[in-house]
Amino acid sequence: AQSVTQPDIHITVSEGASLELRCNYSYGATPYLFWYVQSPGQGLQLLLKYFSGDTLVQGIKGFEAEFKRSQSSFNLRKPSVHWSDAAEYFCAVGAPSGTYKYIFGTGTRLKVLA
Amino acid sequence: DTGVSQNPRHKITKRGQNVTFRCDPISEHNRLYWYRQTLGQGPEFLTYFQNEAQLEKSRLLSDRFSAERPKGSFSTLEIQRTEQGDSAMYLCASSRRGRGSSYEQYFGPGTRLTVT
Numbered sequence: 001a002q003s004v005t006q007p008d009i010h011i012t013v014s015e016g017a018s019l020e021l022r023c024n025y026s027y028g029a030t031p032y033l034f035w036y037v038q039s040p041g042q043g044l045q046l047l048l049k050y051f052s053g054d055t056l057v058q059g060i061k062g063f064e065a066e067f068k069r070s071q072s073s074f075n076l077r078k079p080s081v082h083w084s085d086a087a088e089y090f091c092a093v094g095a096p097s098g099t100y101k102y103i104f105g106t107g108t109r110l111k112v113l114a
Numbered sequence: 115d116t117g118v119s120q121n122p123r124h125k126i127t128k129r130g131q132n133v134t135f136r137c138d139p140i141s142e143h144n145r146l147y148w149y150r151q152t153l154g155q156g157p158e159f160l161t162y163f164q165n166e167a168q169l170e171k172s173r174l175l176s177d178r179f180s181a182e183r184p185k186g187s188f189s190t191l192e193i194q195r196t197e198q199g200d201s202a203m204y205l206c207a208s209s210r211r212g213r214g215s216s217y218e219q220y221f222g223p224g225t226r227l228t229v230t
Contacts, residue, residue: 004156032217034218036221041223041226042223042224043118043205043221043222043223043224044157044205044207044221045221046218046220049218051217090156090157092156094217094219098170099162099169099170100145100209100217100219101147101159101162101170102147102149102157102159102219103159104149104156104157104158105156106154106155106156107154107155107156
């Protein structure tokens with residue numbers, strides 16, 4: 001079955017520290033991969049995406065993610081976290097054909113300590 | 115590009131009542147999606163439109179739910195005889211037709227439904 005796993009429900013980091021959020025997926029073929037961020041009461045904002053090519057992708061707000069086919073992973077990283085990064089982060093896989101619908105993980109809530 | 119808009123942003127209703135939500139996608143986007151997000155969970159796919167045609171419905175979309183997209187522009191999601199389990203955030207997203215960079219979905223702010 002197709003699925004996305006975000007093993008960390010909550011993560012707390014100090015401001016200025018590095019961050020890595022994990023995402024593993026199960027999919028028959030190589031899907032399209034996305035990271036979205038959701039602030040309280042808000043919709044989802046796209047941070048970055050992977051379709052093909054270079055496995056290290058850069059996104060907005062200083063985020064990057066690396067696609068590792070052998071590990072079925074697409075982990076999100078940021079070298080130095082800002083207090084404004086506190087939010088919920090969702091990894092999603094998209095069907096590469098047909099409806100292109102997304103399957104989301106359950107999310108990781110990030111707390112940033114001043 | 116004014117983004118995806120959804121109305122209302124919040125809806126409180128009593129169990130058994132009908133509710134209708136509206137989504138206005140980005141104007142040149144022909145694909146439109148509805149997702150449902152419950153507390154502590156990621157969004158779950160409900161249904162998909164390409165232009166005015168509803169091409170896929172999730173098993174989550176019971177008979178009490180109906181969605182339309184007349185003329186391939188805005189979409190409505192109606193829930194009849196609401197139940198407390200329908201309480202959730204309902205998200206709408208749209209995307210362009212095509213592959214690659216035109217594939218990503220843009221999300222609206224959502225409609226939060228509370229059934230009392």
